[in-house]
Amino acid sequence: MADRPPLSGTTHAIPQPAGSTRTRPPAGAPGSPPAGDQGEGRRAGRRSLRRRERLAAAAFLLPAAAYMVLFFGYPVVKNFLMSFQKYSTSTFYTGEAPWVGLGNYRSVVHSSVFSKAMLNTALFTVGSIVGQFVIGLSLALFFRRRFPLSGVLRSLLLLPWLIPLIVSGAVWRWILDKDNGALNRFLAGVHLAPGHPGWLVTTSLALVAVILVNIWLGIPFNATILYGGLQDIPEELYEAASLDGATGWKAFRYVTWPLLRPVVSVVLVLGVVYTIKVLDIILGLTNGGPAHATETIATQSYHLSFQQFDFGQGAALGNILIAISLLFSVVYLRANRRAVDE
Amino acid sequence: MTTTLLTAPAATVRRRRRTQRSWGSTALAVLFLAVMLFPVYWMVNVSLQRSGSAVATPWFPEHVSFHGYSTALHQQGRNLVTSLLVASGSVVFSLLLAAPAAYALAHFRVRFSNVFLFAILLSQMIPGIVVANALYTAYNDLGLLNSVPGLILADSTAGIPFAILIIRAFMGGIPRSVIEAARVDGAGHLRAFVSIVLPMSRNALITAALFTFLFAWADFLFALTLTTTESVRPVTLGLYSYIGTYVNDWSSVMATAVLASVPAIVLLVIAQKYVAAGTTGGAVK
Numbered sequence: 001m002a003d004r005p006p007l008s009g010t011t012h013a014i015p016q017p018a019g020s021t022r023t024r025p026p027a028g029a030p031g032s033p034p035a036g037d038q039g040e041g042r043r044a045g046r047r048s049l050r051r052r053e054r055l056a057a058a059a060f061l062l063p064a065a066a067y068m069v070l071f072f073g074y075p076v077v078k079n080f081l082m083s084f085q086k087y088s089t090s091t092f093y094t095g096e097a098p099w100v101g102l103g104n105y106r107s108v109v110h111s112s113v114f115s116k117a118m119l120n121t122a123l124f125t126v127g128s129i130v131g132q133f134v135i136g137l138s139l140a141l142f143f144r145r146r147f148p149l150s151g152v153l154r155s156l157l158l159l160p161w162l163i164p165l166i167v168s169g170a171v172w173r174w175i176l177d178k179d180n181g182a183l184n185r186f187l188a189g190v191h192l193a194p195g196h197p198g199w200l201v202t203t204s205l206a207l208v209a210v211i212l213v214n215i216w217l218g219i220p221f222n223a224t225i226l227y228g229g230l231q232d233i234p235e236e237l238y239e240a241a242s243l244d245g246a247t248g249w250k251a252f253r254y255v256t257w258p259l260l261r262p263v264v265s266v267v268l269v270l271g272v273v274y275t276i277k278v279l280d281i282i283l284g285l286t287n288g289g290p291a292h293a294t295e296t297i298a299t300q301s302y303h304l305s306f307q308q309f310d311f312g313q314g315a316a317l318g319n320i321l322i323a324i325s326l327l328f329s330v331v332y333l334r335a336n337r338r339a340v341d342e
Numbered sequence: 343m344t345t346t347l348l349t350a351p352a353a354t355v356r357r358r359r360r361t362q363r364s365w366g367s368t369a370l371a372v373l374f375l376a377v378m379l380f381p382v383y384w385m386v387n388v389s390l391q392r393s394g395s396a397v398a399t400p401w402f403p404e405h406v407s408f409h410g411y412s413t414a415l416h417q418q419g420r421n422l423v424t425s426l427l428v429a430s431g432s433v434v435f436s437l438l439l440a441a442p443a444a445y446a447l448a449h450f451r452v453r454f455s456n457v458f459l460f461a462i463l464l465s466q467m468i469p470g471i472v473v474a475n476a477l478y479t480a481y482n483d484l485g486l487l488n489s490v491p492g493l494i495l496a497d498s499t500a501g502i503p504f505a506i507l508i509i510r511a512f513m514g515g516i517p518r519s520v521i522e523a524a525r526v527d528g529a530g531h532l533r534a535f536v537s538i539v540l541p542m543s544r545n546a547l548i549t550a551a552l553f554t555f556l557f558a559w560a561d562f563l564f565a566l567t568l569t570t571t572e573s574v575r576p577v578t579l580g581l582y583s584y585i586g587t588y589v590n591d592w593s594s595v596m597a598t599a600v601l602a603s604v605p606a607i608v609l610l611v612i613a614q615k616y617v618a619a620g621t622t623g624g625a626v627k
Binding site: 053054056057058059060061063064065067068071072074075076077078079082087089091092098137142143144145147148149150153155156157158159160162163164165166167168169170171172173174180182216219270273274277278279280283284285302303307311314315318319321322325326329 | 364365367368370371372375378379380382384385388399418438439440442443445446447450453454455458461462465466467468469470471472473474476477479480484488495496497498499502503506531536550556559560563564566569570578584585586589592595596599602603606607610614
């Protein structure tokens with residue numbers, strides 16, 4: 001508190017410490033003493049110093065900025081343009097991509113797969129997020145209680161997260177195999193599901209299986225971030241709350257949850273933004289099948305571009321995906337900010 | 343003093359009860375972890391079997407066989423080297439771009455730094471398939487398809503924004519006075535950055551390097567879309583083409599899976615203490 005800068009109005013009476021180029025001089029403040037020749041010169045010198053600072057900053061930032069423009073900006077613009085063009089294999093030979101207006105969007109939306117892919121994307125995203133979050137939060141709360149070996153066990157929990165997604169896909173594909181998979185053998189062994197259900201090859205089960213695998217993948221991330229958030233809540237608050245009679249569920253409801261809210265927002269928004277575009281795990285497990293049972297907007301976009309070589313339609317679906325995740329983030333962050341402000 | 347003396351016996355009783363209960367917690371945690379880590383165990387188990395195929399694989403590797411590993415190394419060895427090249431290249435390239443940018447964002451008060459940070463957040467919403475879609479056509483024109491540099495550039499899309507955020511958070515904690523002291527001594531901006539800021543940020547740089555490596559190593563989408571031949575093929579795609587066809591030798595597939603997971607785990611174990619220091623430097627804030 002003591003070293004906080006004095007409030008404005010008194011600043012111009014105090015000489016600026018040397019080298020503090022960051023603090024802007026209160027130029028033009030009413031009642032400031034008339035600037036003499038010396039003041040003019042110093043101000044001009046400071047201005048050129050500021051300009052040099054700005055140039056240096058720009059030089060440091062430039063390579064990364066150029067990369068971001070080339071590898072994020074350009075693809076978005078290019079994709080936007082492609083979505084209005086007939087962009088197919090022949091384009092690569094002839095160099096011609098005729099404009100088709102909203103044609104790509106029309107054929108993409110009217111295709112028989114679209115509504116299924118939309119529904120699957122929604123189910124996959126919501127199912128994965130809810131599962132990951134609930135289990136992740138329970139684990140984070142559980143690991144908050146200190147018990148022997150908790151540190152080691154917590155770091156082991158990270159293992160599934162470190163393994164490349166496509167590797168996890170391959171392993172799960174073998175575990176969920178209909179005839180010889182470990183899961184069905186286990187279930188048959190304990191007489192739970194003796195019929196050897198085809199987890200990945202039955203239309204009614206495939207999406208459930210893919211969601212469960214994705215929940216498994218997301219648990220470590222959720223648990224780790226939420227655990228970090230819990231660590232930041234001061235212990236005294238719980239002591240104070242327990243004096244008021246708030247323990248157990250009440251302590252969670254009135255202390256943990258409100259204070260964890262910002263972290264929860266970040267986890268959920270990131271979760272949706274990442275889950276909505278998941279490709280690896282679905283391609284690795286089912287490739288969108290059987291009979292489009294696990295096809296999402298992302299996998300359909302991939303199939304259109306890179307298997308049917310209709311880049312225009314693939315781009316249109318990609319743009320729809322961007323729009324959805326943008327819309328979600330804006331709506332969610334808005335609603336959340338209002339809740340925090342209140 | 344008196345109060346602690348008075349409550350001492352009650353406290354020991356309570357503590358003993360708590361330890362008993364906490365061993366129960368340990369048991370519960372071990373049980374949950376066993377379920378969570380079963381796929382990892384299964385991967386290792388199958389990789390050590392003689393050949394996991396038509397008949398059911400035993401639950402334990404009773405007769406350990408390295409047949410899977412020799413097949414995997416024979417067929418995927420080259421792809422592993424490609425992955426290593428691409429991931430290491432991506433680390434170098436990402437840090438070269440991200441570290442100066444992070445410094446500028448942390449220690450210069452510039453108008454466009456907010457715009458830049460917002461752009462980074464926005465970039466996270468762009469699906470990889472959109473980037474791949476556009477890059478495929480551009481790479482086709484530039485002759486970058488099926489090339490290691492092409493993959494390095496594309497794979498850095500995951501690493502660079504992340505590295506900027508994590509290094510910036512850490513550099514924000516370096517006292518301004520340290521940098522100003524160097525500047526007063528006559529060091530230019532670049533000199534101060536290279537000889538003062540970078541060495542002080544070692545933990546953050548190692549953390550960023552580690553994750554950038556993991557992102558690039560695990561990349562599947564760009565490998566899938568930006569390579570069309572077998573000449574340049576990361577191991578993730580090698581694994582995918584294994585499971586894409588009818589699999590009759592799961593032990594080789596799982597051996598490849600293990601080999602594709604090892605670098606990540608080894609790196610994390612080695613770098614763990616730096617990562618802990620690097621992330622507590624304010625990465626989450």
